[in-house]
Amino acid sequence: MGTLSKLLCALLITFMTSTVVAQPAKKKNAKAKAPVAAAEASDATSGLIVKNIEVAGNRKIEKDAILTKIVTKVGESYSAQHIREDVQALFNMGFFNDIQVDRKATGKDVTLTYTVLEKPSVVEITYEGNSEVKSEDIADATGIKPYQLLNMAKVKEAVEKIQKLYEDKGFFLAKIDSEVQEVTKDETVRLVFKIRENDKVKVKKITFLGNNHMGDSSLKSKMLTQEGGFFSGISGSGQYKQEMFERDVQILRFLYWNQGYVQAKVDRPQVTVTPDKKNIYITIRIEEGEQYNVGDVDFAGDLLFPKSELREVIKIDDNGVFAYDVLQKDISELTAKYGDLGYAYANVIPRTRFNDKERRVDLVFEFDKGNKVYFGKINMVGNSKTRDKVIRRELKVHEGELYNETRRRQSLENIQRLGFFEEVNFKTSIDPERTEVMNVDISVKERNTGQIQLGAGYGTSQGFTLQGSISQANFLGKGQNLGASLNLSNTGSYYSLSFTEPYFRDTLWSLGADLYQSANTGRVDYDENHTGGAIRLGHPLAEYTRGFLKYKYDDTKLSKKYDSDGKLITDPDLFPLESASGVTSSMTGTVEYDTRNDRQMPTKGIYSSGSYEYAGLGGDLKYTRGNANFRYYKNLFWDVVWRNNIQYSRIDGLDGQEVPFSELYLLGGPYSLRGYRSYRVGKMKFSEMIYNDLIAEGKSDAEAREKAMRFYGGVQQAMYQTELQFPLVKEAGIMGAGFFDIGAADDVLTDNNFFADVGFGIRWYSPIGVLRFEWGFPLNRNPAYQDATVFEFSIGPSF
The missing domain is CATH 3.10.20.310 (membrane protein fhac)
Known part of the structure; x- marks a missing residue:
């Protein structure tokens, strides 16, 4: 007592x-x-x-x-x-x-x-010693609030709740004590919870019993809870969290149901804590049962479409094995089909019958169409900064029209794609006076769309870099984009200013302008400077498709390059600088198709573009250029994303002029072939000047000829990049990637001039941008010009 x-x-x-x-x-x-x-x-x-x-x-x-x-x-x-x-x-x-x-x-x-x-009042509650668990979370667990009367029974209960909270998060060694400190005699006290977190328990081993058809490694790879390993401190593996553990049980059941084991049972895992309370062993018993295939599939109830048309929508009968996720997708698609006719509350009920003898699941989709519904009032909620019209102009549905599920989904995706909001939800309600009318509240949670970034670093290609940018993607809440940036490095500098109005004067036309100045000293044979600007005009052509026209004015100045001893490096015969210096005045037409779910960090969707540039509107440099680009993103499972990039470009002279050599294509570097240094893949030419200098220095003919070859560039380039990106420490934005690249840059593309590489990397999506650390290994190379291993540090996404 x-x-x-x-x-x-x-x-x-x-x-x-x-x-x-x-x-x-x-x-x-x-x-x-x-x-x-x-x-x-x-x-x-x-x-x-x-x-x-x-x-x-x-x-x-x-x-x-x-x-x-x-x-x-x-x-x-x-x-x-x-x-x-x-x-x-x-x-x-x-x-x-x-x-x-x-x-x-x-x-x-x-x-x-x-x-x-x-009893005295508790005027203050404090928590001491907690670093792994937030004070707010502890306060929620205790249920004790300031200015309540002191109740020691509840204080004791709170200590037990905090202990349970820490155990659920893997801190089985945590010690919790309480102390009541008098503030005003007999009137007010301070309640202090003193916490010693100690070491976190680690998952030592996960054992499955009864899994005959699905291997341990396959099951473990899908679980959120992972066994601890050598890199646990970095990757976070081995942590025991009760909320993750409960989800793992559901994940395992889903995995079996998705493979046709519809009667599989996953028992509640048994958790054994070692005597020192530093490690736990998890045992999971599974009764797999038999694998079932899809049997007869039929449709019943309120049928508004021929069964043959409904059968074209579903995919479950194509799979053979009864798969739960395919069933859910089929239900969603069938519901959407009815929703497109105005039946917003159509209900599709899958009736299953198990044929244990033949191990089949017979399936009947039963439809209850409900009543037709019309859109009523559409209101915007939560947009304290963004104007209503910025959201409303992305909608594919309108007040008073018949409900349409497909256009409702498209509206939601369009608003999410803006990038202005952390969350977008459509909350619906029935009009109390007219039950056939659905009112919609579009609830958004705004994110900070303005950024001021300043960063410094060291890149193997660029040397020391200084980056800075100011951007506002939702300028004045009107959806306008305003940005200014600079990039300074040992290999050059770049300054730019841009502005885009996506809906000029509330029309579907977009209007934008750019100003820029750059100096590139990264080329081996000459230095390159550009000053110019552009005006852009765009308009939607179809769903997810936009067309653009851009006029560009660019003043290019090339200059000779010297080594540290003052010796001329630039070969004036091979690189006649005056022929590639001057003004370019061009018009470019572009068509873009974009279904990506996020333009900054896409996990699914397609981006493709085709453009044609005509550089013949006056100016000194005349040429035509065509580009084609296709990118594909797919979330394979959990947070593993498959990313692909295919690109082809060609440039040709105009009005009898040769293509300026500074515009020819070379590959290599962190943004193309990552197993090769920048400008180290492409057509090469022999420099007579370099050859003669090397011979004069006493080099052999073979060595001089080898070193006299210069990377010149070709009129064509083709490249394919593919990579798998996966989380390492998701909470910190640290991702891992494995990649493969192949490409060529030459006048004529043949099998012999394609170069390929493989590699891996670590990426940190930091406040100053995407920091990439990548190691590339060329699969075919010329040892005289290309390294066996290339490490690159760079700032910016790969594609």
Whole structure:
């Protein structure tokens, strides 16, 4: 029994023996009954009447609240038994540490005074020693709030809840203590929970029993809970979290159901903690049952389409094995088909019948179409910055029209694709006056679309870099894009300013402009400077498709390059700088198709574009250029994304001019073939000047000829990149990637001039951009010009 409980009992006994009943305390209850009864009888026969009842000592608890709890009433006969019941009732309120009742008699009239000592208020709750669990989460778990009365039973319960919270997060060694610190005597206290987190328990081993058809590695790879390993400190594997563990059970069941094991059972895992409480062993028992195939598939109920047309929508009968995820997708597609006819609340119920003898699942999709629904009011909620029209112009549905599920989904995707919001939800409700009308609240949670970034680093290709940018993707809440950036490195500099109005004067036309200046000293044979600007005009051509026209004015200046000794590097015969310097005035037409779910970090969708540039609108440099690009993104499972990029480009001279050599194509570097240095893949030419210099230095003819070959570039380039990106530490934005690249840059593309590489990398999606650390290994190379291993550090996405 606690100290406070003993004190309360002592006070109560003192009161009962000295104040209420004027009898000495008895050792046994049985012997005490007669005197108490005698006293009560004496009180009853004495004729004492309760004339007045007073309450003293209360500060926070109202007098009326206390009087409503007591049995004794003014005007009734005085009773010691009633006084005992009053004291017990007041203690049961939980507000008092002590209660005394004084009786003052004047003749037959009695005045009772109930003197209470209230429990102190908790004015502050603090948590000490917690670094792995947020104080807010601990507070939610305890349920104790500031300014409540101190209740030690609830404090003890809170300690147990905190202990359970830490155990659920894998901290089985955590120790929790509580301390009450007096702030104002008898009135206010501070409640302190002292936490020693200690080491986190690690998952040592996960064992499956009964999994005959699905291997351990296959099951473990899909679970959120992972066994600890050498890189646990970096990857976070081996952590035990109760919420993740509960989800793992559902994941395992889903995996079996998805493979046709529709009667599979996954028992609740058994968790064994080692005596030192540093490791746990998990055992999961599985009853797989038999694998079932898809049997007969039929349709019933309110059929609005021929069965043959409905059968074209579903995919489950193509799979052979009964797959739960395919079934869910089929239900979604069938529901959408009815929804496109206005039946917003159509219900598709899959009726299954198990044929255990033939191990088949016969399936009937039963339709309940409900009633047709029309869109009512469409309201925007949560957009404190973004104007309503910025959201509304992305909608494919309108007030008053018949409900359409496909266009509703497209509207949701269009708003998400803007990138202005963390969350977008369509909340629907029935109009109380017209049940056939559905009102829609488009609820958004805005994200910070403005960024000011400044970063510095070191890249193997660029050397030391300094990056800075100011961007606002939702300028003034109008959906406009304003940005300025700079990039300074050992290999050059780049400055730019851009502005885009996606809906010029509230039309479907987009209008934008760019200004830029760059200096590139990264080429081996010459330096390159550009100053220019562009005006862009765009308009949608079809769903997910836009057309653009861009006029560009560019002033190019090429300059000679010298080594550290002041010796000329540029071969004027091979690279006649004046022929590639001058003004380019061009018009480019582009068609883009974009279904990506996120333009910054896509996990699914397609991006493709085709463009044609005509550089012949005046100016000095004249050529034509064609580009084609196709990118494909697919979320294979969980957070593993398959990314693909195919690109082809060609440039040709115009009006009898040769293509400026600075515009010819070379590959290599962190943004093309990652197993080769920048500008190290492509057509090469022989430099007579370099050859003669090397011969003069005493080099052999073979060595001089080899080193005199310069990367020149070709009029065509083709490239394919593919990679798998997966999370390493998801919470920190650290991803891993494995990649394969192949490409060529030459005048004529043949099998012999394609180069390929493989590699892996680590990417950090940091506040200053995507930091990429990648190791590439060329599969075919010329040792004289290309390294066996290439490490690249760069800032920016791969594609």
